[in-house]
Amino acid sequence: MTVRAGIIGTALAVAALALPSPAAAQRLVSSLSTHQVRVTSNYTGADLVLFGTVEPTDTAPLRPPGSYDIAITVSGPRETMVTRRKGRVLGVWANVESRQFINVPSYLAVVTTRPVGAIAPREELLRHQIGLNNTVLTQRIGTDFADVVPTDPFRRAFMRIKQEQGLYSERPNAVTFLSPSLFRADIPLPAQVIFGSYDVEVELFADGRLLARDQGKLDVRKDGFEEFVARSAREHSLLYGLAAMTMALMVGWLSSVIFRRD
Amino acid sequence: MQIYLPIAELPVNIFVIFAMGLAVGFISGMFGIGGGFLMTPLLIFLGIAPAVAVASVTGHIAASSFSGALSYLRRKAIDLPLASMLLTGGIVGTALGVALFTLLRNLGQLDLTIGLSYVTLLGVVGVLMISESIRAILRGRQGRPTTLRRPGAHNWIHGLPLKMRFKRSRMYISVIPVWAIGIFIGFVGAVLGIGGGFVLVPMLIYFLRVPTATVIGTSMVLTLVTMASAMVMHAVTNHLVDAVLALILMVGGGIGAQFGARAGQNMRAERLRFLLGILVLAVGLRFAYDLVVAPDDLFSVRILEPLL
Numbered sequence: 001m002t003v004r005a006g007i008i009g010t011a012l013a014v015a016a017l018a019l020p021s022p023a024a025a026q027r028l029v030s031s032l033s034t035h036q037v038r039v040t041s042n043y044t045g046a047d048l049v050l051f052g053t054v055e056p057t058d059t060a061p062l063r064p065p066g067s068y069d070i071a072i073t074v075s076g077p078r079e080t081m082v083t084r085r086k087g088r089v090l091g092v093w094a095n096v097e098s099r100q101f102i103n104v105p106s107y108l109a110v111v112t113t114r115p116v117g118a119i120a121p122r123e124e125l126l127r128h129q130i131g132l133n134n135t136v137l138t139q140r141i142g143t144d145f146a147d148v149v150p151t152d153p154f155r156r157a158f159m160r161i162k163q164e165q166g167l168y169s170e171r172p173n174a175v176t177f178l179s180p181s182l183f184r185a186d187i188p189l190p191a192q193v194i195f196g197s198y199d200v201e202v203e204l205f206a207d208g209r210l211l212a213r214d215q216g217k218l219d220v221r222k223d224g225f226e227e228f229v230a231r232s233a234r235e236h237s238l239l240y241g242l243a244a245m246t247m248a249l250m251v252g253w254l255s256s257v258i259f260r261r262d
Numbered sequence: 263m264q265i266y267l268p269i270a271e272l273p274v275n276i277f278v279i280f281a282m283g284l285a286v287g288f289i290s291g292m293f294g295i296g297g298g299f300l301m302t303p304l305l306i307f308l309g310i311a312p313a314v315a316v317a318s319v320t321g322h323i324a325a326s327s328f329s330g331a332l333s334y335l336r337r338k339a340i341d342l343p344l345a346s347m348l349l350t351g352g353i354v355g356t357a358l359g360v361a362l363f364t365l366l367r368n369l370g371q372l373d374l375t376i377g378l379s380y381v382t383l384l385g386v387v388g389v390l391m392i393s394e395s396i397r398a399i400l401r402g403r404q405g406r407p408t409t410l411r412r413p414g415a416h417n418w419i420h421g422l423p424l425k426m427r428f429k430r431s432r433m434y435i436s437v438i439p440v441w442a443i444g445i446f447i448g449f450v451g452a453v454l455g456i457g458g459g460f461v462l463v464p465m466l467i468y469f470l471r472v473p474t475a476t477v478i479g480t481s482m483v484l485t486l487v488t489m490a491s492a493m494v495m496h497a498v499t500n501h502l503v504d505a506v507l508a509l510i511l512m513v514g515g516g517i518g519a520q521f522g523a524r525a526g527q528n529m530r531a532e533r534l535r536f537l538l539g540i541l542v543l544a545v546g547l548r549f550a551y552d553l554v555v556a557p558d559d560l561f562s563v564r565i566l567e568p569l570l
Binding site for chain 1: 264265266268269271272273309321322324325326327328329330332333373374377378490493494495496497498501503505506508509512513516517519520552553554555556557559560561562563564565566
């Protein structure tokens with residue numbers, strides 16, 4: 001049953017590729033405060049700011065304040081995760097059951113003007129995958145690949161743990177309109193950030209319908225000394241290992257010389 | 263002060279890591295052990311991925327055992343032939359351990375196996391150490407000699423063939439049990455990510471009757487070579503050695519070990535063994551607690567790593 005519900009979800013996701021109707025031709029322009037986050041030795045997390053504006057056109061004049069809704073979805077590089085459940089086996093707690101989540105976003109932040117459910121009907125949200133509960137998370141179930149209902153215990157546990165880690169978040173009322181057409185939003189990046197390319201999707205809604213969308217990219221990468229160490233460890237691993245070992249022996253030798261008493 | 267670790271990929275407080283190095287270094291200097299069985303769980307507790315913790319701790323142990331080995335070398339308290347014989351077995355054991363490690367990882371039950379092995383190993387070693395040291399302390403109270411080494415007292419191990427003379431330890435024993443111990447230590451070290459000094463020292467004392475004068479220095483040489491090569495191997499195969507993390511740990515550990523060694527010299531050997539036994543047993547019970555008590559969260563999420 002849950003599997004079938006998931007297949008419908010995937011079908012809806014495919015439908016999301018369809019563009020909004022041209023009748024509602026309103027333009028949306030947005031920009032992030034930075035397109036590159038550099039992680040250096042003092043990195044403990046970052047705050048991104050996104051500014052955007054709704055541009056009226058001849059056919060679609062600007063609506064009065066309060067009639068627009070903005071939904072911003074930032075998703076990090078995709079990876080395959082395993083969610084495991086522990087159970088009691090012969091008196092000890094061991095992993096007994098597991099589910100693989102195939103190619104799911106490592107980071108997912110949904111920032112909106114109002115609670116997601118109030119922006120549009122559920123099928124519209126599902127179609128555009130807006131909100132954590134409406135995002136497709138493909139699971140491998142036996143030989144099938146499908147998403148499941150949002151109440152599935154593995155999906156819920158996955159969501160909860162990712163939220164506790166600060167990697168998944170849904171923040172309603174975090175997009176504010178500074179003027180009838182200009183809006184800004186804060187997007188936090190956690191300390192334990194995943195490196196790679198992030199997709200930023202900004203969607204404009206009114207009366208429960210998608211009017212326009214805008215896309216952007218964000219690059220999170222190591223820089224300076226951190227980048228040097230990580231690159232050496234990856235590309236010159238033998239040299240790196242030998243250098244690290246030499247360093248260990250030097251420290252050991254130094255401490256025996258400094259503290260020598262005999 | 264927060265610092266971002268380039269391989270572990272998370273920010274940590276540099277002073278917390280340094281203090282952990284200091285504390286574990288103190289204990290390792292006091293008892294003449296590497297301290298990996300304490301350091302690895304502590305790092306995992308801080309949120310560092312187990313694989314990175316195991317790989318980086320090897321550097322800390324290599325540094326502290328090198329500094330220890332140098333001071334024992336100056337006091338001529340190392341039996342190099344014995345150490346090299348143990349090492350021969352150790353290499354075979356490490357290879358076997360790495361093979362089992364890979365197999366268990368593929369089966370998805372590595373964590374449970376490591377947990378159970380820690381409980382069994384630490385529990386058995388801890389209980390044996392405590393009971394033996396209490397008996398030694400009681401013997402001391404009754405005025406009888408506390409030494410374990412009774413000249414002329416032989417057990418079945420001394421009847422084995424392939425005998426070899428170890429001058430510095432004043433022993434003439436078969437190399438078969440020496441190799442067997444080396445294999446066991448190498449195996450356990452590879453699977454559990456520990457140097458194995460706290461198991462090796464009692465084994466050398468009880469099975470081979472290695473005198474206390476050379477046992478710690480010899481064990482340190484073995485730990486040094488296995489951990490230094492493990493560090494290079496981890497760096498080459500998995501790229502998981504965090505040099506920044508290892509450096510902070512080993513500087514703290516180097517300083518702590520010196521104070522620990524001084525504290526240890528002022529204590530009687532059987533008291534030291536009693537304290538170490540309690541420590542070992544406590545860590546073992548901590549692992550048992552995790553296995554038996556219902557976890558706070560039944561679910562866990564991990565990145566699926568490609569099978570080796």
